[in-house]
């Protein structure tokens with residue numbers, strides 16, 4: 001997917017169409033390994049047996065096919081007032097900014 005590095009779009013702060021600079025935000029890491037879910041799982045498995053909880057794979061991984069694309073996280077910066085916000089775009093495998 002090709003996205004223009006500069007686009008003219010509506011700015012809520014200026015209340016009109018202004019030129020915006022576009023940046024693609026890098027994906028952030030989720031959790032730190034020990035989130036609430038894994039702490040709870042550790043408590044469950046520390047007792048005797050697992051209460052039949054982990055004998056099957058979770059529903060999410062049984063039903064869902066793994067996705068091959070990612071949503072693009074665009075950050076727009078207003079060229080007039082400098083206000084920033086994000087705009088999500090449809091899923092795509094590869095993203096590139098095109099400069100003119």
Ligand SMILES: [Zn+2]
Pocket residue numbers: 011012013014015018078079080081082083
């Ligand atoms: Zn603005």
